[in-house]
Amino acid sequence: MSDIVVDLEVNGVRYERTVPARLSLADFLRDSLGLTGTHLGCEHGVCGSCTVLVDGRSARSCLLLAAQVSGATVRTVEGLAESDGSPGTVQSALARHGGIQCGFCTPGFVVALTELVAEGKELDEEEIREALSGNICRCTGYHGAIAAAVELTGPDPGCAGCDQECGS
Amino acid sequence: MSANENARVAPLVGQHVQRGEDLRFATGQGRFVADHVSTTTLHAVFLRATQAAGQIRSIDTLAARDCPGVLAVLTGTDLAGTLAPIGALHEPNEAFVDAFSFQMADIAIPCLVTDRVHYVGEPVAVVVAESRAMAEDAAELIDVDYTPGTAVTTPQAALEPAAPRVHEHLPDNIAASLRGGFGDVPAASKGAAHRVTGRFRMGRHSGVPLECRGVVASWDPARGRVDVRTSTQVPHFVRTAICASTGWSVSEVHVSTPDVGGGFGPKANVYAEEVVIAYLARLLGREVAWLEDRAEHFVASAQGRDQHLDAELAVDSTGHIVSWSVEFLADVGAGSLWVAGITANTALHSVGAYRVPHFQVVGTAVYTNKTIVAQYRGAGRPEACFALERCLDMAAEAAGISRLEIRERNLLRAEELPKRLPLPYRDGVPITYDGADFRRCLRACEQRLPDDLLDTLRARYPGMYLGSGVATYVEATGRGPYESATVRLLADGTFEVGVGSACAGQSHETTFAQIAADALGVPMSAVRVRTGDTDAVADGIGSFASRSAVVGGSAVHRVCSQLRARARELVARCLGIEQDSEHEPTWSEVGRLLAPGGELAEQAPLSVTGTFEPPTVTWTMGAHLAVVGVAPETGIARVLHYVVAHEGGVEINPTVVLGQIRGGVAQGIGGILLEEFDYADDGQPATATFAEYLLPGSCDVPPVDVVHLPGPAQLNPIGVKGVGESGTIAVYAAVASAIEDALSCPAGTLTSTPVLPSTMLDIAESSVDASV
Numbered sequence: 001m002s003d004i005v006v007d008l009e010v011n012g013v014r015y016e017r018t019v020p021a022r023l024s025l026a027d028f029l030r031d032s033l034g035l036t037g038t039h040l041g042c043e044h045g046v047c048g049s050c051t052v053l054v055d056g057r058s059a060r061s062c063l064l065l066a067a068q069v070s071g072a073t074v075r076t077v078e079g080l081a082e083s084d085g086s087p088g089t090v091q092s093a094l095a096r097h098g099g100i101q102c103g104f105c106t107p108g109f110v111v112a113l114t115e116l117v118a119e120g121k122e123l124d125e126e127e128i129r130e131a132l133s134g135n136i137c138r139c140t141g142y143h144g145a146i147a148a149a150v151e152l153t154g155p156d157p158g159c160a161g162c163d164q165e166c167g168s
Numbered sequence: 169m170s171a172n173e174n175a176r177v178a179p180l181v182g183q184h185v186q187r188g189e190d191l192r193f194a195t196g197q198g199r200f201v202a203d204h205v206s207t208t209t210l211h212a213v214f215l216r217a218t219q220a221a222g223q224i225r226s227i228d229t230l231a232a233r234d235c236p237g238v239l240a241v242l243t244g245t246d247l248a249g250t251l252a253p254i255g256a257l258h259e260p261n262e263a264f265v266d267a268f269s270f271q272m273a274d275i276a277i278p279c280l281v282t283d284r285v286h287y288v289g290e291p292v293a294v295v296v297a298e299s300r301a302m303a304e305d306a307a308e309l310i311d312v313d314y315t316p317g318t319a320v321t322t323p324q325a326a327l328e329p330a331a332p333r334v335h336e337h338l339p340d341n342i343a344a345s346l347r348g349g350f351g352d353v354p355a356a357s358k359g360a361a362h363r364v365t366g367r368f369r370m371g372r373h374s375g376v377p378l379e380c381r382g383v384v385a386s387w388d389p390a391r392g393r394v395d396v397r398t399s400t401q402v403p404h405f406v407r408t409a410i411c412a413s414t415g416w417s418v419s420e421v422h423v424s425t426p427d428v429g430g431g432f433g434p435k436a437n438v439y440a441e442e443v444v445i446a447y448l449a450r451l452l453g454r455e456v457a458w459l460e461d462r463a464e465h466f467v468a469s470a471q472g473r474d475q476h477l478d479a480e481l482a483v484d485s486t487g488h489i490v491s492w493s494v495e496f497l498a499d500v501g502a503g504s505l506w507v508a509g510i511t512a513n514t515a516l517h518s519v520g521a522y523r524v525p526h527f528q529v530v531g532t533a534v535y536t537n538k539t540i541v542a543q544y545r546g547a548g549r550p551e552a553c554f555a556l557e558r559c560l561d562m563a564a565e566a567a568g569i570s571r572l573e574i575r576e577r578n579l580l581r582a583e584e585l586p587k588r589l590p591l592p593y594r595d596g597v598p599i600t601y602d603g604a605d606f607r608r609c610l611r612a613c614e615q616r617l618p619d620d621l622l623d624t625l626r627a628r629y630p631g632m633y634l635g636s637g638v639a640t641y642v643e644a645t646g647r648g649p650y651e652s653a654t655v656r657l658l659a660d661g662t663f664e665v666g667v668g669s670a671c672a673g674q675s676h677e678t679t680f681a682q683i684a685a686d687a688l689g690v691p692m693s694a695v696r697v698r699t700g701d702t703d704a705v706a707d708g709i710g711s712f713a714s715r716s717a718v719v720g721g722s723a724v725h726r727v728c729s730q731l732r733a734r735a736r737e738l739v740a741r742c743l744g745i746e747q748d749s750e751h752e753p754t755w756s757e758v759g760r761l762l763a764p765g766g767e768l769a770e771q772a773p774l775s776v777t778g779t780f781e782p783p784t785v786t787w788t789m790g791a792h793l794a795v796v797g798v799a800p801e802t803g804i805a806r807v808l809h810y811v812v813a814h815e816g817g818v819e820i821n822p823t824v825v826l827g828q829i830r831g832g833v834a835q836g837i838g839g840i841l842l843e844e845f846d847y848a849d850d851g852q853p854a855t856a857t858f859a860e861y862l863l864p865g866s867c868d869v870p871p872v873d874v875v876h877l878p879g880p881a882q883l884n885p886i887g888v889k890g891v892g893e894s895g896t897i898a899v900y901a902a903v904a905s906a907i908e909d910a911l912s913c914p915a916g917t918l919t920s921t922p923v924l925p926s927t928m929l930d931i932a933e934s935s936v937d938a939s940v
Contacts (some may be wrong), residue, residue: 004280022301022735036203037196039429041378042462046858049378077196087194095190103193103830104379104429113233128911132866136858138378138430140831144865167859 006070010035011079018068026050029076034128037077037107041136048135051108052076058115058134063127076108080114090114093151102121104168105137107143123153169689169735169755172543180682180692181886182825187665187678198427201382201399209384210239212445212458213303214524215293215310216468217285219539220851221332222315222606224283224813227293228311228620235306237298241450244280246291251279251447252413254408254817257505258404259781260512261596268348268515270871273338275503275934277540279413279440285314286334287539288853289467291440296448296456299416304399319851323497323534324604334535343500343533344507346515349493350590351526352699356491358395360482366564369920370551370900372474372499373843374544375835376863378430380460383442384451388422396423398445400504400700401436401672402710407439407702410446421446425700432835434470436712437505437542441468444934466856471845473921474499475513475514475551487574489568491526494555495516498531500537507711508829510522510541512594513548519589520556521606521640521789522578524549536849543712545835545896555922557639557901560600561908561915571638571905571915572614575791581641586880595648597784603815604879606640606789612875613638613793613814625795625808632797633912634808637905639792644785645890646718646883655731658774659763661756662694665728668708669720675824679717680724682820682887687728690755714788714890717820722884723780731776742768786883788890789815792833792898794869796906803929805907807837810872817881817889825891830872832895838864840900840921911935 007016009158010033017032026043029035029052038061045063053075080088087095091115100106112135116123123131126150128149129142137145192198205211230242253276280291293310297303319332320326326341334341357363385396393417400406403423410421428435441458449456460468482490496514500507515529558807564574580587582605589599603856617636626634654666665684669676681695687694698704709715735758736747744921745751753761761768795809812829842862846854855861872895881887904918910919911931919925 020301031205031207035196036199039200039379041380041429042858044859045859047378047863053752081195085195091194095186095194098827100187100190100193101675101827102377102379103189103198103427103429103483104377104673106193106198110194110196121442123222129866135895136378136863136865137603137834138376138432138863140827141834141869141872142834143869143872144827144850148865 004067006066008069008072008074010074011076021067023066023118024062025064025066025069028059029061035076035078039104039107041104048108048112049105051111051135053111053115056111077110090117090152093148094145097144097147099140099148101139105135108135113149113152117152121153121159122155128153150167169752169758176233177825179686181686181818182819183821184842185682185692185821188681189677189726191673198416200427200429201384202377202459203395204384204426208453209455209457210296210298210299211303212294212296212448213300213307214291214441215295215307217288217290219314219316220288220319222285223315223317224285225313225315227292229692231309232295232306234308235302235869236455237302238295238306238757240296242294244278244282248278248282253278253445254409254413254440254443254505256508257438258509260508260594263332263592263596264512264594267592268346270346272344272508273342275343275507277440277503279301279443284336287537288851289539290502292442296452305403306722319537321538321847321849321851322534323499323536326534326536333768334537341535343504344511344513345532347530348591349528351491352527353491353528356526357480357482360490361485362563362566363480364559364566364916365480366555366562366919368477368479368555369845370473370475370554371921372471373839373845374470374472375430375432375434377430377432377435379464380465381439382459383445384455384457386455386472387450387453393420393422394446394450396421397426398423398442399428399435400425401431401670401712402438403670403700403702404668404708405438405710406442410443413443414447414755423702425670426540428672431474431711432545433543433712436670436710444759466540466861467853470542471501472541473551473700474541474659477551477555477678479555479559479848481563483563483567485567487564487569487577489522489524490526491576492556493528494570495530496551497867499536499538500533500541501536503535504541506543507533509543510548514552515590516554516593516599516644517549517552517642520553521580521642523580523584533540539848539921545832546893549641549893549897550900553639553641553897554900556852558904558919559678559906560918565915572610575610575638576607579610581605581607593644593785595784601642601787602880603787604885607735608877609789609791609815610638610640610815610879613791613811616873616875617793618810624796629797630807632799633910634795634797635906635909636793636795637909638686639901639905640790642787642895643714643893645714645788646782647713647715647785648719648782650779650781651709651719651723652707652779653720653727654777655727656773657731657755657759659759661754661759662696663688664696664698665724665759666698667720667724668705669711669716670709672714674711675821677718679820679824680721683721683724684728686734687725709759714892717889718884718890719721719780719782720785721886721888722819723778725886726780727776727778730778731774734776735774738768738771742771743854744930771937786881786889788814788816788894790894790898792902794902794906796903796910798907798910798928798932800932803925803932805841805923805928807870810870812872812895813877815877815879816891816896817879818887819876824877826874828891829874829895832893833872834864834869835900836896836899837869837903840903841925842922844922
């Protein structure tokens with residue numbers, strides 16, 4: 001089994017590691033770096049739980065090899081919290097709108113929503129649903145994730161029409 | 169305790185309290201079972217049967233044993249006599265057994281098979297290696313020589329007299345049977361104005377949690393016990409099963425749950441893998457992990473539904489129900505530890521929310537060569553609901569009244585409730601619908617569908633055929649026999665609460681803390697909740713059957729109330745300070761007084777452990793309304809709007825209740841439109857990835873409007889009813905009805921799930937042909 005040297009930045013930290021060529025990015029993040037916030041729900045690129053940002057774009061870490069992202073900048077759910085560990089804007093919005101139940105799909109949604117917000121487009125609900133359609137949530141029925149996205153991408157931050165009494 | 173730093177007056181129960189769990193989940197700090205694996209953990213991989221039926225002639229493990237990094241390769245033969253098979257998890261009460269002539273085959277699920285395989289995916293051998301990749305590489309080298317047998321994959325085929333038997337030791341393929349009812353259906357139906365019949369099938373699908381199963385076990389030589397972390401809804405059942413299979417005593421097994429990434433029933437089961445991994449950890453004296461992958465989950469985790477129902481509904485000329493009879497076959501695959509619960513649920517929920525003078529149900533659970541079955545959200549109830557509600561739509565058409573009107577006429581009214589049925593529940597207690605007014609749920613649904621909403625949706629989706637449908641359900645929630653809880657005051661004035669109900673995403677840390685804080689009179693920040701751990705409470709049942717809030721919540725309330733009373737008694741007796749006096753100490757002062765060196769150090773610590781045993785189940789009822797659009801050119805249906813109006817009890821946390829209902833609706837939509845585990849005739853599974861087994865995504869689940877109508881809940885001290893399955897049960901029937909409305913086809917056209925685009929396309933085309 002051949003090994004390969006990877007050199008990449010993850011959540012602001014540079015890592016140089018020798019890894020098996022067949023190691024997926026997800027396994028590298030979880031097992032080599034201990035970043036277990038990236039979850040493996042299907043390992044065939046459908047469920048979206050393992051979504052991370054690679055050079056700012058969302059990517060399925062289960063379908064990438066660690067070797068493929070050498071030289072890239074990767075951000076995982078852990079890298080999207082505030083520097084003191086408190087939740088970031090997207091993370092807070094998801095929680096506030098009741099978008100989390102078991103928490104397993106949550107990291108993927110946090111990453112997908114972060115990318116969506118970074119695009120800076122004003123989206124209607126239908127466009128938001130389409131944009132989040134690569135992430136599966138089995139618990140919530142998507143209500144909270146969509147409400148969070150409406151808040152984060154809408155013209156008027158706040159949660160008009162939200163029935164969670166989230167107080168924002 | 170007194171007005172002090174911990175005092176709080178406003179109750180937390182009933183508030184939209186934000187979940188305590190969310191901070192760790194949102195920031196990636198949740199710790200699920202796979203996150204508990206370290207670099208020194210050994211990995212187990214199961215080799216699984218590739219044949220649905222047949223004999224194992226031989227297993228050659230030599231090459232696998234020779235692989236680098238492999239520590240153990242074990243087959244069923246190696247474990248025979250060491251690990252006993254796993255037995256049933258539920259047996260109904262005698263009164264139920266008598267009333268329904270209930271019979272159940274003697275079933276036990278082997279940990280690893282020895283000579284005969286029963287379904288594709290059944291564990292045949294296990295490999296333990298230094299890494300998962302090494303274990304997988306080695307498992308590939310195991311050579312199993314099968315003599316293929318003939319698989320049976322439908323219950324009808326399995327009941328043929330000449331059918332091959334799934335289990336050789338049994339006389340036939342019948343897993344369980346029951347028969348019961350009241351009145352005289354044949355006599356009553358004879359004179360009815362309208363008799364409608366239907367043959368229904370609910371496809372095989374299941375919870376499919378986003379986190380697969382997994383077990384990490386290690387041997388603790390200091391305490392002489394195995395620590396088992398498993399992604400389960402029922403840690404105490406897992407401990408019982410490990411003890412029963414291995415012969416170890418309860419003190420030798422500690423089971424706990426990490427964060428659990430969804431359960432929905434398949435994880436409210438006990439599995440061979442849990443027993444085998446615990447055994448291997450002790451055998452090897454090392455930490456051993458088994459992490460199910462998705463491909464494995466499709467064949468190895470318990471599945472659900474898969475029922476065939478023949479039903480006849482008789483109504484009079486005005487649409488009032490005369491009689492109702494159902495005969496169903498439940499395909500439980502190669503076995504189910506929950507066969508009694510599932511068949512009983514279908515039978516006991518068949519009467520629905522209606523006035524039914526004559527009722528008869530006959531149910532048979534049947535073995536086939538398919539994956540094992542457990543409960544799945546609703547667990548037999550959606551099937552019962554589907555048959556009854558579909559027949560009501562047909563009867564409405566026959567009687568010339570609307571689908572709403574037939575329900576309005578037959579739903580139990582306020583003056584008829586509570587309603588006692590002449591049937592015992594599974595616990596032996598006669599069924600009593602402890603509801604307030606079933607018609608108001610239907611009316612609430614109607615009110616949430618103003619005409620302009622349909623116009624708005626038509627304008628938004630101009631190419632679609634739109635239709636609406638309704639369905640109602642009843643659900644027995646909060647079943648016993650008990651749940652246990654414990655609370656203790658810590659020296660800093662905070663509390664640790666333990667509950668037997670494990671959490672798989674249902675917000676237990678938050679909702680149980682709300683209940684505890686109210687009972688103790690403290691803020692939530694003073695309460696830590698620990699669930700899913702056999703060390704937290706010695707006994708427990710677990711989370712399933714919409715029971716945790718009701719039974720676990722009541723147990724929390726009880727022990728916390730008792731602890732508060734005991735503290736007051738202690739303070740009055742030892743310090744001479746009366747309740748509510750201005751001198752009453754704070755909880756942290758009491759904690760310090762009780763600590764070593766404190767004035768009360770000689771007194772027993774403030775700790776209460778107890779159980780709550782509900783007298784019987786508490787029933788919920790609700791109505792669902794779906795608006796569906798069907799694209800005529802593709803046959804793809806999309807649920808555009810959804811309303812659930814339900815009669816529940818006190819809402820501990822309305823945000824959590826909304827989440828349970830909306831999530832339940834999403835799963836129902838998956839079941840009626842997308843999800844099915846498909847099998848070829850030889851028992852080979854045809855759904856092995858999420859490309860074949862489709863889960864509802866963000867475009868498939870509409871906004872769900874929820875109307876909560878409080879109903880009486882007098883069977884528990886906190887006035888709660890279960891809600892975990894309320895969102896799912898009636899979705900199938902409501903959406904099917906809406907599709908028929910959209911396609912303007914006769915009621916009862918849709919009889920099986922999932923309703924596929926090809927079916928809708930055929931209907932759309934034939935109705936166009938008919939209209940030409």
